[in-house]
Amino acid sequence: MKDIDKSFKKDTETDFPLREEMRPRKVTTPDGQVIDIDPLQDYFCQEPPKVHRKSYSAIVEGFYNWARANSLWILGFGTGCGAIEMRPLMTPRFDAYRYGIQWRPTPRQSNLLVISGYLSVKTLKRAIRAYEQMPQPKYVVGLGSCTINGGMYWDSYNTIKKLDEYLPVDLYIAGCMPRPEALLAGLMDLKKLIRKGEAEGANRYAENFDWYKANQKSVIKDWDMPDYSW
Amino acid sequence: MSFEWIHVAYAALTLFIVINYGMIMTALVRKIGARVSGRYGIPIWQNYIDLAKNIALRSKVTHGAMFYLGPVFRLTGGVGLLLFVPTIYGSVMHQNFSYAGDLILALYFVFFGTLGMALGAGESGHPHAAIGVSRGLAQVTTAELPLALAVYALSLQYQTIDITEIVAAQQGSLFNWTLFTNPLATVAALFGLVGTMMRSPFDVVMAPQEIPIGPPTEYHSSYLALMQTNRVLFPVAKVVIFMNLFFGGATNWAEFAVKAFAIYMIPVLIGVVNPRFRVEQSIRFFLKWGLPVGILAIVTV
Amino acid sequence: MRELIEHLTPRYSLGAPVFQRPGLTFVDVKRDKLRALLLDLRDKHGFTHLVLLTAVDWLEEGRFQLTYLLNNRAADQTLGLRLYLDRANPMGDTIHDIWPTAATYQRELREMFGIAFPGSPRVDEEFILEGWTDMPPYRRDFDTLAYSQQTFVERGGRETHEPRATMKHKLYPEG
Numbered sequence: 001m002k003d004i005d006k007s008f009k010k011d012t013e014t015d016f017p018l019r020e021e022m023r024p025r026k027v028t029t030p031d032g033q034v035i036d037i038d039p040l041q042d043y044f045c046q047e048p049p050k051v052h053r054k055s056y057s058a059i060v061e062g063f064y065n066w067a068r069a070n071s072l073w074i075l076g077f078g079t080g081c082g083a084i085e086m087r088p089l090m091t092p093r094f095d096a097y098r099y100g101i102q103w104r105p106t107p108r109q110s111n112l113l114v115i116s117g118y119l120s121v122k123t124l125k126r127a128i129r130a131y132e133q134m135p136q137p138k139y140v141v142g143l144g145s146c147t148i149n150g151g152m153y154w155d156s157y158n159t160i161k162k163l164d165e166y167l168p169v170d171l172y173i174a175g176c177m178p179r180p181e182a183l184l185a186g187l188m189d190l191k192k193l194i195r196k197g198e199a200e201g202a203n204r205y206a207e208n209f210d211w212y213k214a215n216q217k218s219v220i221k222d223w224d225m226p227d228y229s230w
Numbered sequence: 231m232s233f234e235w236i237h238v239a240y241a242a243l244t245l246f247i248v249i250n251y252g253m254i255m256t257a258l259v260r261k262i263g264a265r266v267s268g269r270y271g272i273p274i275w276q277n278y279i280d281l282a283k284n285i286a287l288r289s290k291v292t293h294g295a296m297f298y299l300g301p302v303f304r305l306t307g308g309v310g311l312l313l314f315v316p317t318i319y320g321s322v323m324h325q326n327f328s329y330a331g332d333l334i335l336a337l338y339f340v341f342f343g344t345l346g347m348a349l350g351a352g353e354s355g356h357p358h359a360a361i362g363v364s365r366g367l368a369q370v371t372t373a374e375l376p377l378a379l380a381v382y383a384l385s386l387q388y389q390t391i392d393i394t395e396i397v398a399a400q401q402g403s404l405f406n407w408t409l410f411t412n413p414l415a416t417v418a419a420l421f422g423l424v425g426t427m428m429r430s431p432f433d434v435v436m437a438p439q440e441i442p443i444g445p446p447t448e449y450h451s452s453y454l455a456l457m458q459t460n461r462v463l464f465p466v467a468k469v470v471i472f473m474n475l476f477f478g479g480a481t482n483w484a485e486f487a488v489k490a491f492a493i494y495m496i497p498v499l500i501g502v503v504n505p506r507f508r509v510e511q512s513i514r515f516f517l518k519w520g521l522p523v524g525i526l527a528i529v530t531v
Numbered sequence: 532m533r534e535l536i537e538h539l540t541p542r543y544s545l546g547a548p549v550f551q552r553p554g555l556t557f558v559d560v561k562r563d564k565l566r567a568l569l570l571d572l573r574d575k576h577g578f579t580h581l582v583l584l585t586a587v588d589w590l591e592e593g594r595f596q597l598t599y600l601l602n603n604r605a606a607d608q609t610l611g612l613r614l615y616l617d618r619a620n621p622m623g624d625t626i627h628d629i630w631p632t633a634a635t636y637q638r639e640l641r642e643m644f645g646i647a648f649p650g651s652p653r654v655d656e657e658f659i660l661e662g663w664t665d666m667p668p669y670r671r672d673f674d675t676l677a678y679s680q681q682t683f684v685e686r687g688g689r690e691t692h693e694p695r696a697t698m699k700h701k702l703y704p705e706g
């Protein structure tokens with residue numbers, strides 16, 4: 001691999017201006033009052049995420065983990081080529097439903113975010129928001145080499161190369177692109193992790209929240225959302 | 231019928247049986263669908279696992295008081311519907327709180343859940359929820375019209391608004407069923423049943439590909455668990471009414487299971503062969519075909 | 532096609548045509564004649580379809596090349612018009628009123644090459660990139676490898692196998 005090219009210097013000086021609708025402004029209410037609005041402060045909840053402890057009784061937690069493992073709801077959000085390989089899982093040939101795996105259309109109702117391939121900076125922003133809106137406990141699976149080390153987009157100006165810098169990944173599935181069988185096998189492994197109670201990505205995210213945020217903000221220049229999207 | 235405390239326990243028992251029946255039956259229907267399309271399908275107890283999973287989720291986000299109450303109202307609609315109609319005819323235990331005017335109350339409860347959901351989903355602030363709610367209200371309102379007309383036709387026919395008496399009048403022979411004594415009213419009511427079951431072609435309210443899933447977009451964890459419970463309970467409760475009004479009621483649980491399953495399959499079968507209506511199409515459909523049948527049913531009793 | 536080019540050349544002072552293959556021809560045009568030529572081609576000569584509008588960065592020659600690819604469906608003819616712009620201050624003319632689709636192409640060129648198209652609708656809004664502050668990334672002096680190494684965290688242990696050497700080594704280990 002080529003070494004870092006010293007002659008090219010990335011522009012680190014310029015800041016991206018805040019979007020128009022996110023800037024603080026004065027608004028006249030219908031009854032004539034003039035109020036200050038700072039959308040980033042006022043429109044969103046500013047709470048950081050909490051670390052949620054396991055339940056006190058090991059038996060209950062074991063039962064819960066069993067239920068979680070057998071009812072994996074995947075967020076129907078495909079980011080790269082790999083999204084194509086996720087769809088066959090619904091078909092008669094692979095039929096992931098028999099393992100309790102379903103697809104849900106909204107992040108609020110899903111537990112598993114499959115990052116199915118390369119993630120451009122623009123999509124990363126959406127993926128972060130989707131991830132943060134999912135209820136705890138939640139799992140992230142990185143599908144394909146692109147999420148592991150950049151894959152064939154290793155020299156792209158616009159795709160991230162190491163997913164676990166930005167989101168807490170529980171499991172990677174290697175390949176470019178992985179076959180549906182590989183994906184299914186990966187999901188079975190994820191189930192085992194959940195059964196063992198080791199898939200605590202959301203808590204890791206909450207514990208290292210500052211680190212994750214710093215990483216995310218270092219690539220997303222127009223950060224126009226709250227730090228944690230509830 | 232006088233009230234005794236033991237009735238509460240009996241009613242709870244009915245509720246318990248019906249919820250479990252609904253859990254298994256909806257899973258079974260999905261499984262049949264999967265088998266037809268050549269898949270193995272979900273495990274039959276998948277609904278229970280999903281329920282446990284949703285209760286086990288650790289974080290909950292709320293959007294205000296109405297957001298809490300939405301699923302509660304919805305479940306109240308389902309439970310209320312079930313509790314005020316006799317589930318098993320002639321059984322003391324599963325007579326529930328049926329009383330002389332329960333037909334009207336049942337009509338009210340059919341709509342109650344939708345209203346509660348509208349309030350709750352509206353508070354969640356998600357645009358898709360608002361779209362889903364407005365569609366849902368419009369569609370359910372028109373779908374209720376033929377149903378209400380059919381119910382009036384029935385009460386004219388039997389000269390009562392007591393479901394127990396209507397069921398009693400249908401006993402004896404197969405041909406005493408309203409299905410045969412008043413087929414028009416049955417057809418009109420079926421419009422209402424199919425229209426409120428949230429299955430294709432009338433599932434534009436949920437429309438998973440279009441407005442994620444409409445009203446419940448923001449609902450998760452325990453809220454969703456409540457709604458899931460209702461989603462298995464409410465259809466069965468509705469089917470119970472239909473069974474009582476048009477298909478001769480049930481005198482024991484076996485008959486109940488068979489009949490409820492058969493009636494439930496009507497919207498399912500219609501659903502699998504029909505594509506989705508847009509909301510203005512479905513409104514037009516109900517007004518054009520459902521309403522005249524309902525009026526005819528009233529006129530001809 | 533030859534007749535058409537011969538017919539148009541004196542009027543629009545076209546450059547020397549390149550007959551790539553039957554049905555595909557390229558010709559250079561001047562910036563001030565472009566608009567009239569496009570209108571003429573569209574309205575009189577049946578080139579009703581703008582296939583694409585794209586740019587090439589000739590870094591060494593210090594200019595951008597815009598390619599307008601037009602198609603005449605009936606005659607099955609494609610004509611590429613090449614227009615050169617100064618690289619230091621690239622300024623194109625918008626043709627969104629001739630073909631509305633051009634507005635999207637111009638927006639893309641504005642973002643990826645930094646070519647200005649004054650008057651084109653929404654041309655200054657972001658198109659694909661979001662929050663981009665560096666130089667337009669399709670310019671050839673933008674080093675995407677260096678940029679990505681300076682921006683994104685890498686995972687160690689990545690090996691690159693140059694296909695030719697690798698296969699040679701695999702198939703003929705003795706050399």
Ligand code: SF4
Pocket residue numbers: 080081082116117118143144145146147151152153175176177178
């Ligand atoms: S790993 Fe391969 S298949 Fe997957 S997104 Fe990257 S390039 Fe596409």
